[in-house]
Amino acid sequence: MASHNLLPTLLTLLLSLRTRAFAPEISTEEKGKYPFACDGHAKKCNASLYHINKGLQMEQVAYFYSVNLTQISPTLHRNTQDYLVTVPCYCETVNGTTGYFYDAPYTVRENDTFQNVSNQIYSGQAWEVGDEEDTFKKGNKVPMHLLCGCIEIDSQIVVTYSVQKQDTLLDIASRLSSTTSGILSMNGFMNGDPSFIKEDWVLYIPKEINGIPTSPSKIDGTALESEKPVIYTAEEIEEATNNFDETRKIGAGGHGSVYFGVIGGQEVAIKKMRSIKSKEFLSEVKILCRVHHINVVELLGYASGDDHLYLVYEYIQNGSLSDHLHDPLLKGYQPLSWTARTQIALDAAKGIEYIHDHTKKRYVHRDIKSSNILLDEGLRAKVTTKTDVFAFGVVLAELITGQRALVHDNWEPNKMRSLITVVYKIFEDEDPESALENVVDRNLQGSFPMDYVYKMAEIADWCLSENPVNRPEMRDIVPTLSKIMSSSEEWEASLAGNSTVFSGIYNGR
Numbered sequence: 001m002a003s004h005n006l007l008p009t010l011l012t013l014l015l016s017l018r019t020r021a022f023a024p025e026i027s028t029e030e031k032g033k034y035p036f037a038c039d040g041h042a043k044k045c046n047a048s049l050y051h052i053n054k055g056l057q058m059e060q061v062a063y064f065y066s067v068n069l070t071q072i073s074p075t076l077h078r079n080t081q082d083y084l085v086t087v088p089c090y091c092e093t094v095n096g097t098t099g100y101f102y103d104a105p106y107t108v109r110e111n112d113t114f115q116n117v118s119n120q121i122y123s124g125q126a127w128e129v130g131d132e133e134d135t136f137k138k139g140n141k142v143p144m145h146l147l148c149g150c151i152e153i154d155s156q157i158v159v160t161y162s163v164q165k166q167d168t169l170l171d172i173a174s175r176l177s178s179t180t181s182g183i184l185s186m187n188g189f190m191n192g193d194p195s196f197i198k199e200d201w202v203l204y205i206p207k208e209i210n211g212i213p214t215s216p217s218k219i220d221g222t223a224l225e226s227e228k229p230v231i232y233t234a235e236e237i238e239e240a241t242n243n244f245d246e247t248r249k250i251g252a253g254g255h256g257s258v259y260f261g262v263i264g265g266q267e268v269a270i271k272k273m274r275s276i277k278s279k280e281f282l283s284e285v286k287i288l289c290r291v292h293h294i295n296v297v298e299l300l301g302y303a304s305g306d307d308h309l310y311l312v313y314e315y316i317q318n319g320s321l322s323d324h325l326h327d328p329l330l331k332g333y334q335p336l337s338w339t340a341r342t343q344i345a346l347d348a349a350k351g352i353e354y355i356h357d358h359t360k361k362r363y364v365h366r367d368i369k370s371s372n373i374l375l376d377e378g379l380r381a382k383v384t385t386k387t388d389v390f391a392f393g394v395v396l397a398e399l400i401t402g403q404r405a406l407v408h409d410n411w412e413p414n415k416m417r418s419l420i421t422v423v424y425k426i427f428e429d430e431d432p433e434s435a436l437e438n439v440v441d442r443n444l445q446g447s448f449p450m451d452y453v454y455k456m457a458e459i460a461d462w463c464l465s466e467n468p469v470n471r472p473e474m475r476d477i478v479p480t481l482s483k484i485m486s487s488s489e490e491w492e493a494s495l496a497g498n499s500t501v502f503s504g505i506y507n508g509r
Contacts, residue, residue, distance in 0.1 A: 050161040053081055089101070127147055234308075241259040248261065285311070335444070349474060393464040420464055433454055452487055
């Protein structure tokens with residue numbers, strides 16, 4: 001799936017082509033780690049180092065990197081809270097090698113080796129200069145030359161990132177507000193090949209400081225007109241679903257039923273539709289074969305039979321957001337923490353924003369709901385392409401309250417009321433913060449940062465404006481949700497693991 005991130009301008013692309021790590025005469029297979037060349041660029045800048053958390057608390061990270069806590073930003077990756085550490089990056093010569101480095105002072109302890117310290121504390125980003133055997137003695141204070149980079153593009157900061165197991169270039173670009181093309185141009189040793197990266201490579205990532213780039217001039221792996229889905233046979237579909245065995249049925253909607261299947265060893269979700277729905281079928285295929293984004297469920301292909309048409313999607317194994325919000329324990333799920341909810345809200349918003357603004361046409365569908373937001377094994381959200389800002393406001397209200405879009409009225413149990421009216425009443429109240437606190441999901445057990453819950457509720461209210469003219473664009477929502485998520489992660493980190501919310505969901509992910 002392609003990243004939601006765009007290149008800001010063609011000029012930025014041309015500049016980034018001139019800004020890259022240099023590679024000495026050694027094969028990519030052997031090394032995959034080089035200093036960032038500083039010829040012709042700034043001698044000093046702020047850069048960011050991606051710290052892969054292997055058990056250190058935020059205060060310990062600050063100590064080892066010799067920075068203040070304000071220079072560290074938590075970032076959630078799969079089930080682990082990693083950190084982005086902002087450091088001053090200098091062009092200097094280290095044992096004959098000129099490049100950008102940040103020198104972190106380290107006091108050698110007993111049994112320390114350079115490689116162990118680099119890997120365990122500095123995420124494998126320390127540059128080995130050759131004299132470590134002599135200097136790495138207990139009690140010695142040695143500089144750990146950490147790789148960093150500078151570029152002359154004000155909207156970007158270079159992140160030093162060590163490739164982790166199961167990473168793809170697309171995932172890295174999405175998480176760090178970058179583009180695969182930008183990463184490839186900055187790391188010349190990759191020879192322009194986005195399909196091959198190795199664990200422990202150290203890459204330089206041109207990260208957009210303010211989040212998603214705004215120019216629609218180019219999208220990573222964009223939805224090209226030439227892209228077509230795979231065409232399967234009806235026999236393959238029947239075999240994959242065991243002839244549509246009812247035990248394989250995992251969902252149903254207005255346009256058909258959805259079955260779990262396996263094709264070529266890959267788990268898939270197959271939507272079975274009657275042929276009279278051919279208009280909807282062709283419309284959905286036309287859209288989805290051009291939509292590739294980490295937060296959008298991917299269409300793999302389709303098939304047609306005598307009476308039915310079939311859409312084959314990637315299988316998202318952790319159910320829908322609705323399953324995790326409404327009576328989760330009865331469905332075998334643990335309640336979502338506040339931080340997990342902010343991540344899901346941001347993921348969904350990015351997927352919708354991509355569909356609205358960054359596909360070749362502006363696609364807008366009118367069926368976004370919590371059951372159409374699917375969660376992967378890391379509780380990251382993917383949206384189906386039936387989306388709309390007003391309905392997204394309802395989803396935000398569900399995330400905050402844990403209630404369904406339609407709920408029983410407290411005063412008249414035989415009647416239903418819309419969650420929309422709940423949001424309206426909150427902001428009509430003389431004390432909206434107290435009114436909001438009264439309806440926050442009890443599954444959160446009182447563990448949430450009220451300031452950021454309120455900010456998310458304000459976004460929900462904005463999306464639910466009765467006059468469509470007053471509703472925001474998704475591109476307006478994403479940066480605000482991003483700030484709410486990062487602030488919520490900082491709040492969670494401040495708990496220092498002493499709370500049940502310190503893991504994404506209660507009692508572990």
